[in-house]
Amino acid sequence: MNRPPIPRGPGAARHSIRRSAFIHAGLIVASFVMLYPLLWMLSGSLRPENEIFGGSSLIPSHISLDAFVRGWNGLQISFGTFFWNSLVISVLATIGNVFACSLTAYAFARLKFRGRNFWFALMLGTLMLPYHVTLIPQYILFLDMGWVNTILPLVVPKYLAVDAFFIFLMVQFFRGIPRELDEAAMMDGCSAWRIYRKIMLPLSLPVMATAAIFSFLWTWEDFFGPLIYLNDMKSYTVQIGLRTFVDSTGSSDWSSLFAMSILSLIPIFLLFLFFQRALIEGIATTGMKR
Amino acid sequence: MSTSIQLNKVVKAYGPLRAIKGIDLSIEPGEFTVFVGPSGCGKSTLLRMIAGLEEISDGDLLIDGERMNEVAPSRRGIAMVFQSYALYPHMSVYKNLAFGLETMGAKKDEIDRKVRHAAEILKIDSYLQRRPKALSGGQRQRVAIGRAIVREPRIFLFDEPLSNLDAELRVQMRVELSRLHQQLGNTMIYVTHDQVEAMTMADKIVVLRDGQVMQVGKPLDLYNRPANQFVAGFIGSPKMNFLPAKLAGNAGAAGEGATLEVAGTSLPFGRALPPALAGEALTFGVRPEHITVGGEAGVFLGEVEVQLVEHLGGQTVLYVSTKGGEMLTVVIDGQMRVTHGEKVALRVDPALCHLFNAEGLAIAA
CATH class of the missing domain: 3.40.50.300 (P-loop containing nucleotide triphosphate hydrolases)
Incomplete structure (x- = not known):
């Protein structure tokens, strides 16, 4: 049925445009304020060193990519090595985290074993334990094992499901998958392992993606862990590499620092760009049956 | 196999x-x-x-x-x-x-x-x-x-x-x-x-x-x-009617079987019952489709007032109340002109009726 449009006065249209313009202006200003530090860093990496702390303007007097070249090659070790180290640690840690946490979560969500609730509560308890409390005992342990100055302390624990947060996230998600699917698979002759691999994993891709992305992000960004365990410059990660530009005693190469910082953001940016759908789905549907 | x-x-x-x-x-x-x-x-x-x-x-x-x-x-x-x-x-x-x-x-x-x-x-x-x-x-x-x-x-x-x-x-x-x-x-x-x-x-x-x-x-x-009584009530739709009953007497000699007192009416049950049941609170059960309205067949169950009628076309379902206030369901084959508030006489065939003892078990007769 076609209904004639409700006549509206020119005043109403003008009012709506003004309102919309007002809202847009507000949002643009807010976005700019939030993006300003990032833009300032980008501009700092492209402008001459003496201009960086000179004013609040974002427009460089002239653009040069020198800082990128200087940053990449300026240290004894090329920044490419740092990127490679970061990538290796992050990828290995992510694989370990997703694999081990999902197995553990499957056990907590589905398998019956003695003291399940107790162990689950204990695992959740570790969520409340600050990293710094376990830092020294952990360091001593790894020192005794001869693992300091290798990537093992940063990677191996991830294969032992140490991230209670991800386990919790996955347990909630698994609980949302109807138990009758497990039972049907059981009647079909599946072992617990096959149910996990063929039924649970494919059905929980959103939560796996969420865990993988955060896992990668947090390992990539991690400064403290590599700082403690990696002493040799050859094994530095990007974050530790960035620190070497800032010298507390002498001069600091700020534009190189900014240039490399910009580069270090690129993998994270790409990750979000490609996986944001999966990420949003994972966060939105965790623990809920779709 | x-x-x-x-x-x-x-x-x-x-x-x-x-x-x-x-x-x-x-x-x-x-x-x-x-x-x-x-x-x-x-x-x-x-x-x-x-x-x-x-x-x-x-x-x-x-x-x-x-x-x-x-x-x-x-x-x-x-x-x-x-x-x-x-x-x-x-x-x-x-x-x-x-x-x-x-x-x-x-x-x-x-x-x-x-x-x-x-x-x-x-x-x-x-x-x-x-x-x-x-x-x-x-x-x-x-x-x-x-x-x-x-x-x-x-x-x-x-x-x-x-x-x-x-x-x-x-x-x-x-x-x-x-x-x-x-x-x-x-x-x-x-x-x-x-x-x-x-x-x-x-x-x-x-x-x-x-x-x-x-x-x-x-x-x-x-x-x-x-x-x-549970199975009797569970199997069959609409549900079987249950009425409280008492053994009024056994006229075994005449071969007419026991007489029950059901909903204020004395009803010849047609079968002999163990005299031990005298005084026990019994339950009389009859399916809605085994009750007839009017006619001469069977025995008189009581006069009831129609509370609600459902015309299904092939069947007519009556919801009626006895003098004692008990509700009964009656299913009549075919269509029947009957209105709310009307008084009708119900009759049953004793052979199709059931009797349960105080524990709810069927009494074999």
């Missing part, structure tokens, strides 16, 4: 709570057995115990004479159709059917042959490549049954498989399931709370209540000779 099932004193206990209280039951090869009862009676639990999804706390489960209590579900030769269908949402219909066979390690061409055969039986071959999400309720139901068929099990278990379908489809699937049973000839156990499904499909009905068997028998035996 049909298979028998034997339950010996089977118990399911959750801590001190006993959900299944020692059930003895034997199911003959090829029989279509229906477990029926109100919700919470333990019928699904019993089925899951046979499937192996619930542990058996005590007693024995024998399949073809072999004790199966500790045997894994997949090794019992059983396939189960779930209430929610439990189709794997990430797999196509074909994959859903093939999954069990793949798990068993069957060869690819054998899987393909069996899947296509099952799909043909159930007429689902045109949407083998679709995901369950893209199917209607009835189609999903067929896929779920297909998944059971491909494994060529000895026994089929159905856990309220039709309860998610609309009324029309339910009737259709009911017929198809009965046909499937005739075609395959396997032993099947079917759980439902719907006594119509039980009556129409079963070779044998097991009525359960509070984890105990109330009666086992053929559908018509349960209808004609309920062992107790």
